Amino acid sequence: MTSKSNKIRMAKAAIRKTGKKKPNAIDTERVKFVDYKDINLLQRFMSDRSKIRGQRIAGTTVQQQRDIASAVKNAREMALLPYAKRVSSTRAPRPGSDREDREDRGDRGNRGERSERSDNRAPRESTVAAVATENTDVVEIVTNGEEA
Numbered sequence: 430m431t432s433k434s435n436k437i438r439m440a441k442a443a444i445r446k447t448g449k450k451k452p453n454a455i456d457t458e459r460v461k462f463v464d465y466k467d468i469n470l471l472q473r474f475m476s477d478r479s480k481i482r483g484q485r486i487a488g489t490t491v492q493q494q495r496d497i498a499s500a501v502k503n504a505r506e507m508a509l510l511p512y513a514k515r516v517s518s519t520r521a522p523r524p525g526s527d528r529e530d531r532e533d534r535g536d537r538g539n540r541g542e543r544s545e546r547s548d549n550r551a552p553r554e555s556t557v558a559a560v561a562t563e564n565t566d567v568v569e570i571v572t573n574g575e576e577a
Contacts, residue, residue: 451487481498
């Protein structure tokens with residue numbers, strides 16, 4: 430004995446299965462042979478990125494889908510259709526990634542440079558400075574406060 434919820438579920442499934450059949454472009458135009466040179470027909474079965482649409486989306490039969498796939502592959506080989514189209518999409522900028530925002534942050538000119546150090550350790554990279562005295566011949570190299 431089936432419950433009331435099962436009957437409702439089965440009725441909804443039956444309604445879903447009886448959906449409208451997709452129109453078939455090959456049958457509506459009465460095409461007898463799918464030719465690789467008929468680019469306008471083949472482009473109907475391709476997406477905006479030049480992928481071959483699936484059988485369920487295109488509404489074709491199994492044999493028609495095979496014919497379309499082989500015709501599209503031949504047309505690609507003959508350079509009548511592209512293998513892939515470049516789709517340019519503009520991405521929204523990530524927060525904090527544009528240059529104007531960097532200038533507003535203060536004196537942090539370079540990337541990765543920190544204005545405040547959370548710990549009191551010395552920086553890892555060694556600082557090298559050349560110190561010239563009044564006599565131009567004498568130059569001392571100072572590394573982290575120590576003479577070399």
